[in-house]
Amino acid sequence: VAVALLLQAGPARSFDPAQDKPELWLYYPTNFLVDQNLDKAREIWTRASKAGYTKILLADSKMGKLGDMDKRYFNNLEKAKKLAAELNLELVPCLFHIGYSNTMLWHDPNLVEGIPVKDSLFVVKNGEADVVADPPVEFPAKFGYKDETVSVENGVATVKDNPKLARFSFQFTLPQYRCYHVSVKIKTEDYKANPEIKALGDGRTLQEQHLGVKHTQDWTEHHVVFNTQDHEKVGVYFGVWGSSKGTLQWKDWKIEEAGLVNVLRRPGAPFVVQGYTEGKDYEPVADPKLGAHPWKGEYQAWHEPVKIKTKLPDGTKLRVSWYHPGIIYDGQVSACISEPKTQELLKDEAKRIREAMGAKGYMMSHDEFRSCNTDESCLKRNLDAGALLAENARFCVKLLEGSTVYVWNDMFDPFHNAHDNYYLVRGSWAGSWEGLPKEVVIMNWNFGKRDESLKFFADRGHRQVLAGYYDAPPVQVKxxxxxxxKVKGVVGIMYTTWQNNYTHLEEFARYARE
Structure with missing residues (x-):
């Protein structure tokens, strides 16, 4: 039975690798604004076609900005479509960047999910109000904890050829929903591991930004920002959570209450100065560096905070509340799915991509959604995170009516990311799967719990594509x-590379079809 038949309506049966010829997919990220990428696509797609691949999952961030693309981009897109047709490859474009939302936030950086800061103290001086730590905060002279692999002398913490964890920490009692800036200078010499700064509140991680430390560097200052959220007991940790060769040094660690850095301005993330009116008692507040470095849609953890311009008398105390984004790892931010303008952008994106591509199927990019349900747009709906995502999924699927819709499994999978205590998400993702009609095809990359995950979606009536490889040995696809x-409805297998490594394209296909 050809896999193509499995894509049509009717009861699905178990996928039998001994009889069936699975439909082979290739995940292909690119940028067709660059002419040379067409030549690269021709080379890779030709190899894929010869090896028996029939579908290309096409990821191009420029498709989220089609209203701003020039004629050259659309010409290249047409050439790519023609190339795929010549090679008998079906293009399935990615859209709806829910989770990794930088592309969407290129349109409006204020649409990022906001974390609240409540009643921070500002004091007026010389026509400007700036934050004053309340209560005062600084790193104490005594460590809360220090691993034996860390030695300290003259204010410098040194780690050398550590065979295991190498950390030092400080403990604080802080107000809930306050924002703090931590800075430190780091020097390395041929150090292989990645130094980190973590903030933990009652065991929950409040700070996930990577520092970007080089293996060898002179003293360089690094910054992170974290929000205490609903925690008062907070630990701040410096270190590495594993072994490493080389030398790592820390010095000049500092903490301060952060001012107006990356302050959001939209209806669902209000900026409030208690007892005073914007435009009357103080000038309108906006951060020109919000989501604008090094280009639109990218967020810096730290830059010079905005001051509140006012003619109020010196010494006037203000209580200020606002929202700021939670930045994950290397700049990941997530859009607020409850803000009406976000929904308008999703509508516009679907319309433009469908007109430009005319594809049979589209891939919803809901994936690793790490910040949600913390700003006013979400909270006023009185729904848990899972219910919010379920509603968003229904909305997005409806925008693609008449097409085959695909989506990554993880945010709808209780054996993957659809659970509680997930990064900066308030509540639980449980129940998110209720937003997926059974006609939606699941692109399943949950290798670690593949048996449980595949059964979960199969029992709900979904067809599935196995998203394998992930830059691991290709034999793993077996x-x-x-x-x-073991389950019904598996209709394909995908070569999924995040490193643009197509070396094993043909080998993967052979293993997939053995």
Whole structure:
């Protein structure tokens, strides 16, 4: 039975690798604004076609900005479509960047999900109000904890060839929903691990930004920002959570209450100065560096805070509340799915991509959604995070009516990311799967719990594509095939590379079809 038949309506049967010829997919990220990328696509897609691949999952961030693309981009897109047709490859474009939302936030950086700061103290001086730590905060002279792998002398913490964890920490009692800036200078010499700064509140991680430390660098200052959220007991940790060769040094660690950095301005993230009116008692507040470095849609953890311009008398105390984004790892931010303008952008994106591509199917990019349900737009709906995402999924699926819709499994999978205590998400993602009609095809990359995950979606009536490889040995796909044989509705296998490594394209295809 051809896999193509499985894509049509009707009861699905188990995928039998001994009889079926699975439809092979290739995940292909690119940028068709660059002419040379067409030549690269021709080379890779030709190889894929010869190896038996029939579908290309096409990820191009420029598709989220089609209203701003020039004629050259659309010409290249047409050439790519023609190339795919010549090679008998179906293009399935990615859209709806829910989770990794930088592309969407290129249109309006204020649409990022906001974390609240409540009643921070500002004091007026010389026509400007700036934050004053309340209560005062600084790193104490005594460590809360220090691993034996860390030695300290003259204010410098040194780690050398550590065989295990190497951390030092400080403990604080802080107000809830306040924002703090931590800075430190770091020097390395051939150090292989990645130094981190973590903030933990009652075991919950409040700070996930990467520092970007080089393996060898002179003294360089690094910054992170965290929000205490609903925690008062907070630990701040400096260190590495593993072994490493080389030398790492820390000095000049500082903490301060942060001012108006990345302050959001939109209806669902209000800026409030208690007892005073914007435009009357103080000038309108906006951060010109919000989501604008090094280009639109990218957010810096730290830059010079905005001051409140006012003619109020010196010494006037203000209580200020606002919202700021939670930045994850290397700049990941998530759009607020409850803000009406976000929904308008999703509508516009769907319309433009469908007109430009005319594809049979589209891939919803809901994936690793790490910040949600913390700003006023979400909270006023009185729904848990899972219910919010379910509603968003229904909305997005409806925008693609008449097409085959695909989506990554993880945010709808209780054996993957659809649970509670997930990064900066308030509440639980449980129940998000209720927003997916059974006609939506699941692109399943949950290798670690593949048996449970595949069964979960199969029992709900979904067809599935096994998203394998992930820059691991290609033979690993055979484990996916074994698990896929246990459930109904597996209709394909995908070569999924995040490193643009197509070396094993043909080998993967052979293993997938053994």
């Amino acid at each position: 484990e996916w095939v074994k698990s896929g044989a």
